[in-house]
Amino acid sequence: MTPFLGARNGDSNGTLSPNYTLLDGTRSALKHLLDRVKDQLPEECLAHIDHVDFSTANTGSPYFPSPLKQTEAISALKAVEAGVAASIADLASESRERKINVDLERASAFLFSTYLATVGGMNKAHPKVKKLLKDTDLLQAQSILYRRLSANLYETKNPGEYFHLHGSLEATKALNMVGLEGHRPDLTDYHECIKIIEEHVKQYTVDELEEMNWKIKQAGVTCLKWEDFKSTQHGQELSQQPPWKVDTLESDTPPVPFPFKTSRAPQPQILSGIRVLELCRVIAGPAMGRGLAEYGAEVIKVTSPNLSDVPFFQVDGNLGKHTTDLDLRDANDRKVFEELLQSADVILDGYRPGSLSRLGYGPRQILQLTKHHQRGIVYVAENCFGHVGPWSSRPGWQQIADCVTGVAWAQGLSMGLEEPVVPPFPMSDYGTGCMGTIAALTGLYNRAKYGGSYHGTTSLCQYDIYLLELGLYDNTMMAQLRQQHDNDFFELRHNDSVDEVGKRALATMRKVHPELFDERHMHECFSRGFNASIRTIKPVVSVEGTWNGFLRSSRPNGFDKPTWQDWEVDEDMLKA
Numbered sequence: 001m002t003p004f005l006g007a008r009n010g011d012s013n014g015t016l017s018p019n020y021t022l023l024d025g026t027r028s029a030l031k032h033l034l035d036r037v038k039d040q041l042p043e044e045c046l047a048h049i050d051h052v053d054f055s056t057a058n059t060g061s062p063y064f065p066s067p068l069k070q071t072e073a074i075s076a077l078k079a080v081e082a083g084v085a086a087s088i089a090d091l092a093s094e095s096r097e098r099k100i101n102v103d104l105e106r107a108s109a110f111l112f113s114t115y116l117a118t119v120g121g122m123n124k125a126h127p128k129v130k131k132l133l134k135d136t137d138l139l140q141a142q143s144i145l146y147r148r149l150s151a152n153l154y155e156t157k158n159p160g161e162y163f164h165l166h167g168s169l170e171a172t173k174a175l176n177m178v179g180l181e182g183h184r185p186d187l188t189d190y191h192e193c194i195k196i197i198e199e200h201v202k203q204y205t206v207d208e209l210e211e212m213n214w215k216i217k218q219a220g221v222t223c224l225k226w227e228d229f230k231s232t233q234h235g236q237e238l239s240q241q242p243p244w245k246v247d248t249l250e251s252d253t254p255p256v257p258f259p260f261k262t263s264r265a266p267q268p269q270i271l272s273g274i275r276v277l278e279l280c281r282v283i284a285g286p287a288m289g290r291g292l293a294e295y296g297a298e299v300i301k302v303t304s305p306n307l308s309d310v311p312f313f314q315v316d317g318n319l320g321k322h323t324t325d326l327d328l329r330d331a332n333d334r335k336v337f338e339e340l341l342q343s344a345d346v347i348l349d350g351y352r353p354g355s356l357s358r359l360g361y362g363p364r365q366i367l368q369l370t371k372h373h374q375r376g377i378v379y380v381a382e383n384c385f386g387h388v389g390p391w392s393s394r395p396g397w398q399q400i401a402d403c404v405t406g407v408a409w410a411q412g413l414s415m416g417l418e419e420p421v422v423p424p425f426p427m428s429d430y431g432t433g434c435m436g437t438i439a440a441l442t443g444l445y446n447r448a449k450y451g452g453s454y455h456g457t458t459s460l461c462q463y464d465i466y467l468l469e470l471g472l473y474d475n476t477m478m479a480q481l482r483q484q485h486d487n488d489f490f491e492l493r494h495n496d497s498v499d500e501v502g503k504r505a506l507a508t509m510r511k512v513h514p515e516l517f518d519e520r521h522m523h524e525c526f527s528r529g530f531n532a533s534i535r536t537i538k539p540v541v542s543v544e545g546t547w548n549g550f551l552r553s554s555r556p557n558g559f560d561k562p563t564w565q566d567w568e569v570d571e572d573m574l575k576a
Contacts (some may be wrong), residue, residue, distance in 0.1 A: 020477070022058050022071055022104055029069065029470050030076035036466070037242045041080070042087050042445050045093070046058055049083035049560060051097060056104035057515040063108045065508060067414035067472040068407065070427050073463075075107040076432045082541040084441040085295060088270040089546050091448060092260045099544040105516055106540040111568075112425035113537045114283065115506055116517070119531035123254040124312040125503060130531050131416040133288040133311040134556035136303075139170050142310055146187045147171035149194060153223060153403065153422055153494050154201040156209065161222040162420055162494060163209045164403040166575040168395070169281075169308035173216050192496050219384070220394040223420045226406030226468050235405075237389035243466045244458035245387075246442045249363055251452040253376040256345075260446055264569045268295025273443065275564060276346040277302060277337075278321070279361075283398065283426050284382050284460060286317035286432020292346065292440055293320030294548055298567060300340065302326050304559045314537055316556055322548035323529075325558035328359050336562050337361075341369060343564060345447075346440050349381040352395045362394045363455050378443035380456035382436045398429045399498060400509065401460035406468060407481040412479050414493060419494040424505030426498075431463040458462035462473020484512050499503070529555025549573065 014165040024161040034049070054075060064070055082100045089098070109116055114124060128496065130143075137143050141150070150167030151174075167174035172182030178200040187193050201209070206222040213220040229235040259273030271292060276299040278289035293299045299321040303309060306327060314323075326333040338359030341347075347366060349356050356362055363379040370377060381387070384396025385404075399422050402408050407428070408420035415421060446454055473481070482490060492501055510517055527534045539548045551569045 001069065010142050022062060023054055025069055025072040027056055029072040030079055032470060033076045033243070033466065035078065037080070037244070039290050040242050040244060040246055041442060041450075042084065043091065045083035045087040046509070047285055048086040048098065048100060049079055052082055052100045052102055052104050052115045054079070058104060058513070061382070061477070061480050061484060062473065063509060063513050063516055064424065065481050065489050065505060066423050067410055068423060068467055069470045069473070070111055070467065071108045072435065073467045073470060074427075074431055075102050076539050078102045078107050079433060079442065081291070081434060081438050082543055084438060084445060085270055085541070085548075086543050088258060088441065088445055089268075089543060091258055091445075092268065092452055096307060101542045103540055105518070106521055109429040109516055109537045110540050111430045111523055112502070112506070113430065113500055114313055114316045116522075116537055117426060118535045119315045119527070123276070125499070129312065132530055132560070134314070135170075136309040136311050136314070136557055138306075138308040141167055141169045141171040141308065142357065144183070145190060146184050147175070147182070148195045149197055149497060150174045151397075151399065152194070152497055153199045153399070153408065153420065154351070155419075155494065157202055157205045160418070161206050163201060163206050164223055164401075164447055165197070165398055166219040166220050166221075166397060166400055166532040169310075170395070174218050174220065177212050177216055177218065190500075197494055208512040208569070217395065219397055219400050220311050221396065221400045221404045223403040223408055224406055225409045228407050233294045233383070234389035234391040237526065238386045238461060239465055241386065241388060242460060243462045244439045244456060245448070246439050246454050246456045249367060249379065249453035249455045250376070251450075252345070253374050253451050253453060255449060255451040256375055256447050257459055257491050263551065264574065265295065265296065265546065265549065265551065266574060267390055268397055269547055271295040271297035271444075272343045275343055276300070276350040277340060277344045278350075280348055281307065281358060282350075282351030283313055283429035284432040284436070285428050286313070286331050287349060288380060288382065288436035288440065290317055291433060291437030293550060294392060295441075296551070297346070298564065300324055300560070300562070301557065302337065302395075302562075303327065307450060307556055307560060311556070314501065315530070315534060315554055318554045318556070319536060320552055322554055322560040323557050324560050326562060328361065338369060340562060340564065341366065342373065345375065346380065348436070348440070349379065353383050353387070353393050365452060373401070376447045376451060376453035378440055378447060378454045379456075380436050380440045380443065382458050382460075384460045386459040386461050397424045397461065397465040399426055400459055401464050406466040407464050410468070410472055414472070415490050415492070417493070419495055420499055421492055421496070422501060424501050427576075428460045428463045428467070430468070432458055432460050435463060447490065448547060453481055472497075486511070523573070525553040527553040527555060529553070529559040
């Protein structure tokens, strides 16, 4: 058996140094990242990035029971984010060297922050938490176990070949596709649900499933190894792209200085006065808006009352924002949205490729709707498969990207299995969200210095490519991790759900790395929207001379009126 996929990180002979540390790995990841994205960044931010300090309480092994260098990858991204933020701060005063810190524990926790968040003292797995959440699971694709397991990894007709079925937020189409009913009230046991669904998936080869899936436009995918993904046309084209891109949409509009609006924050916030319209659901897209809200932007998350969203993800994902419901197919709601658009600086697009363009709100369409202002915009889109290559129009989610790129096979093989396992937590979601935040910050910086409008693009697959390019921990490190962590985690199989994988990972990480869960990382504030106290992870980054944090607590989707007026500040959010 080939134990690991991808290159190893370490000395020139390809072996991991016995003295490997997360700090060393993070610096190496940052060097690799800068090599890939230097031409996508303002030149002025590079000196700031060079002076970023990484802090950690970790002097031992990696945090996650996984071969993937997730802490290193996200910490390097946060360093780049901080560098661009510092360059924006310089526009308010003379350029200077600033103390910048990235906390590796918080960066790691950011990757599973929805698992750490609580509402009314209850986390996402608590059986009574639903009573505090808005029911946005309109089609019960999350709340009914059988339907939830329509989004899961299953073995196919050919042994050793796996397909990630994905019912998205609807479930019935995917279940019908493999010959099952959309609802089975008789199936309530976890293992029985998996058994029945896998038996039906096993009636088909991966090629047959791909063809059926394509016909109904669902987000399923064959689970590939890293080398196999890189040999596909799509893998080859996407691997030539940087993790994110910022292209010029137009260069005629004049520079738009940052407003640097005064606020109640303890120190200036770099995006105070910047207005953002977020058209996103679930995690990756909302994480982009969350990142901009953290730097002080006024972010309105616009969701349709007719589209499902995962209820608990809003606890963490809606921090710092206002939320409103607008149906962009309705003439009156379109009018309201276009009024909001007139003073927006940033538009975030997290829907299937082309969805907003079909509604009339793609990047160039928005330019036309706002051109009379002679004021550029920044449009940032994230998706699953990327914005180039033959699969760019395919729908997808975090598990789809992790399966198609080879991440799931890397996880499974590292556990001593001859099968893939989707890694713990939606880490590629949060990593993609961070890359989208960087793209938006870069676009805003370019608009302020040079004028024009900018189009940022990134994707879940691009995050996974960046992650896999960093290499995997070797056999020695994985043996150490297996010795430290609970056997219960390593007994997972390919068809265990993301909820089960996350639950077991969380349990063992609490024992092995309690520093990740230290109270100093958490912040608590009452939420009017949820009518309960919310606990969430504090910001990862600090930049001298600025304040990084949220001005308001979270709320469910659709809580606020669609207006830029009357933005409250929750005093408890200002506490250190």
